[in-house]
Every structure is written in C-alpha cells, then in structure tokens.
Amino acid sequence: MAIQTNINTQRAEHPARAIQAWNRRIGKTVVYILLVLLSIIFAGPLLWMLSTSLKSLADVSVFPPIIFPNPPLWSNFVTALTQVPVFQFMGNSVAYCILALIGDLLSSSLVAYAFAHVRFRYREIVFVCVLATMMVPYEILIIPQFLTFRSLGWIDTYLPLIVPTFFGSPYLIFLLRQAFRSLPRELIEAAKLDGANHLTIWWRIVLPLSKPALAAVAIFSFIFHWNDLTGPLIYLNTNEKYPISLGLTQYTASLGQTQWNMLMAASLVAIIPCIVVFFFSQRYMVQGIVVARVKTDERG
Known part of the structure; x- marks a missing residue:
C-alpha cells in the first residue's frame, strides 16, 4: 500500500x-x-x-533617411583619417588618460584606505564632506580653477588635466572604500601585529586583494578622461596637443557646413579603444561594483 x-x-x-x-x-x-x-x-x-x-554628404540630409547606403562609401574612413590627424590626437589621449588613470588609482585608493581602515576622529564626518563635493556643479569651479592654473603658467599644457587626479575623486574614493571594507579585518590586524605600517598594508595587502575594484576604477577613469571635452577645451590652445575628444571638433563648422559623414567615421575610430577596454575588462568592472554594493547593503 x-x-x-x-x-x-x-x-x-x-x-x-x-x-x-x-x-x-x-x-x-x-x-x-x-x-x-x-x-x-x-x-x-x-x-x-x-x-x-558610409554615406555621401548629400545623402546625410535626405528625408526619409537612408538606412543602408548603396553603395557604401568605405573610402570615407580613409578621407576622415587623413583630413584630420586623428591618430595623433588618439596618441595624445592615450598618454593623457594613462597619466590621469595612475593619478586616480593612487590617490583615490590611498584616501579610500584611510577612510576604511584608519581610525581617526570625525572620520565619518570628513567622509560625508568628501561625498558632498560631488554635489558641487563643475561649472562653479571652472573660473577659479582657470585663474589658479593660469597664475601657475599651466595653460596650454596637460597639467591642469592631470595634476588634479592626484588629489582623489569623490566617487572613486567611495567605490574603493566600500571594496576595502569588504576585506577581512583580521588581515589588517595581523599585519599591524607584524609591525607593518599603513603604507605597507595599503600597498602589499589591500591593493592586491582589491583587483576587481581597482579594475573598475581604472575603466571609469579611462573612459571619463578619454571622452572629456570641457577640460581640454578650456586649457589647451595648440592643435598638436589636442586629445581626440577635442580633435573631433575640427570636423564641425558653422552655417550647416559640418561634414557629418566624416565626423561619424572619425568618431567610430575614436571609440574603438573604449570598446576594447570595456569588453576585455567588463568582468572585473561588474565584479568590483558588486563587491562595493554588497558591502554597502551589509552596512545599511
């Protein structure tokens, strides 16, 4: 049964x-x-x-728009890349972005470590003040920063774009702080008992264990500086020093004379580094963000 x-x-x-x-x-x-x-x-x-x-300039403004150009003008890419020194601008952007990325990683990770594992008076209040700076519009800072950098003789150089990155970014500090707080506290305490100072702990323990978060910060920093137009537009005057974000403006013209087909061809080439960086690093970026978010949820 x-x-x-x-x-x-x-x-x-x-x-x-x-x-x-x-x-x-x-x-x-x-x-x-x-x-x-x-x-x-x-x-x-x-x-x-x-x-x-892939269109001719006449076909760009046709209505209804042509979705599939016939025939496609692949020669537009050759013309666009020779009409304006795109590769020179991209080389400038690579050098500038790498230096800015190094500044963001070093400064933001060091400050984030202090907020995560160094106990000092009013730590939380100071951290809130750092986060509050994200609410200050960049437009308010343009004039005083320009006057400061002009008095230092930094106009038409990359120094106004690179040096500030060595003083930390509030958002990157927040992201790394949450990731650093997810590390076992016992490791930090054991290193202190072995006589390690904070710089040693930061460099030899915290950073190697936080590679996903550091990769996310590196991606955010690289893409932001690669696409930044406002900073280079304000501080750079020499054509040979332009990054790609500012160099693409040379395709534009007033009174409807912009060569949109050439601009789109050059823009497609210009975004290739960002696409490559994202696809090769997206796993680390997502993992780093998830670690920071989980830690935030745990802390409430």
Whole structure:
C-alpha cells in the first residue's frame, strides 16, 4: 500500500514539475527577447553612426533617411583619417588618460584606505564632506580653477588635466572604500601585529586583494578622461596637443557646413579603444561594483 501511494504521489508531482520547467523556459525566453530588444535600442546610435559614415554628404540630409547606403562609401574612413590627424590626437589621449588613470588609482585608493581602515576622529564626518563635493556643479569651479592654473603658467599644457587626479575623486574614493571594507579585518590586524605600517598594508595587502575594484576604477577613469571635452577645451590652445575628444571638433563648422559623414567615421575610430577596454575588462568592472554594493547593503 505504501509503495502504491508513493507511485501515485510521483505521478501527481510529475505534471507539476513539467509545468514548472515549462514556465521557467517561457520566463527565460521572455527575458532573452527583452534583452535583445534593449540591446538593439542601445546599439541604435552606434548603428546610425556607422550608416552615416558610409554615406555621401548629400545623402546625410535626405528625408526619409537612408538606412543602408548603396553603395557604401568605405573610402570615407580613409578621407576622415587623413583630413584630420586623428591618430595623433588618439596618441595624445592615450598618454593623457594613462597619466590621469595612475593619478586616480593612487590617490583615490590611498584616501579610500584611510577612510576604511584608519581610525581617526570625525572620520565619518570628513567622509560625508568628501561625498558632498560631488554635489558641487563643475561649472562653479571652472573660473577659479582657470585663474589658479593660469597664475601657475599651466595653460596650454596637460597639467591642469592631470595634476588634479592626484588629489582623489569623490566617487572613486567611495567605490574603493566600500571594496576595502569588504576585506577581512583580521588581515589588517595581523599585519599591524607584524609591525607593518599603513603604507605597507595599503600597498602589499589591500591593493592586491582589491583587483576587481581597482579594475573598475581604472575603466571609469579611462573612459571619463578619454571622452572629456570641457577640460581640454578650456586649457589647451595648440592643435598638436589636442586629445581626440577635442580633435573631433575640427570636423564641425558653422552655417550647416559640418561634414557629418566624416565626423561619424572619425568618431567610430575614436571609440574603438573604449570598446576594447570595456569588453576585455567588463568582468572585473561588474565584479568590483558588486563587491562595493554588497558591502554597502551589509552596512545599511
């Protein structure tokens, strides 16, 4: 009797399991469809850039717009890259972004370590004040910063763009602080007992154990400085020193004379480094953000 009861129970559970499995498949299918649709929407501007870069200047303003140029003018890329020294501008951007990235990593990680593992009076109040600086609009700081850098003779150099990064970024400090607080406190205490000072602990223990968060910070810093237009526009005057963000403005012109096809072709080439950096580092970026967020949720 017991065996027969078990058999009947298993038969009754089998359709329920099948229904649950079917519901899971339907749910995953819906999610995948939504993700594909969202991907197409977000990729729309990039696809439009590609379409515009392959058109003639006359076809750019045609209405209704031409989605698939026939024939596609791949020669626009050659013309765009020779008309303006795009590769020179990209080289300037690479050098500038690497130096700024080093400044962001060193300064923000050092300050974040102090807020995470160094106990001092009014630490939380100071940390809140640091975060509060993110609410100050950049437009308010432009004039006093420009006057300061002009008095130092730094105009038309990269110093106004690089030196401030060695004084920390509030958002990056917050991100790294949350990641550093997720490290086991016992490691820090054991290092102190062994006679290690804070700089040694920061360099030899905290940084090696926080590679995902550091990778996320590096990606954010690189992409921000690569796309930054306001800073170079204010401080740089010499054409040979332009980064790619400012160099692309040479394709623009007043009174509707902008060469949109050339601008889109050069812009596609200009975003290649950001795409490469993102695709090769997205795993570390997501992992670093998740670590910081989990720690924030734990602290409430």
